[in-house]
Amino acid sequence: MIRNRSLIRRGMAVAAAGTAALVLAACGGNGDSGAGHNGHTETSASPSASASAPQGKHNAADIAFAQGMIPHHRQAVQMADLAPSRAQSAEVKTLAEQIKKAQDPEIKTLSGWLTSWGEEVPAEGAMDHSAHGTGGMMTAEEMDQLEKASGKAFDTAFMEMMIKHHEGAVAMARTEKADGAFPGAKKMADAIITSQTAEITRMNALLGKN
8 A cells, every 4th residue: 555655646746747847848838939039029120121111212313323323334344344455554454353343233233223113224235325425424436445445555545534434423422422312322322432532543643643
């Protein structure tokens, strides 16, 4: 009888311990399953999501900036593509490579914005017809002159044209910073002003104009 009672007590203790463990596991499960955390995440995410809605707004200045900068950048890349086979100066070749590396991704970003806004992305070659002589863009004659140049003559023509080109881009970027609403575009405009102003200073130094 004593043994039986002992066994029964042990059995009850084990059962109680098992029940307690299950209760603890259930409680722990509620805390660790992420249900509560997920609820908090969704709650905390919703204000940021609603905050990002106004940040995503754009205006006419943003559209003009994107539509103007795409052909502008395309021409700069086109000019930079001429440097490896025509430039004499290693510094000019390096500069051209840096210009292409910076502006190619920006073209893709600007095109993505316009598409998401339901606006027209300028067609390839649009710069050959509409924007010459504006915003520092090169004319067809100037591009032809650059393509035919080589050696030191190319280096000089490239830098003089690119300075003019960069000055146009900086002016466009300043307009975007003043009038635009889309944070991404204003941030890109700021980066363009910083990087291209530095490149203008560098090219002027190489030309002996500083």
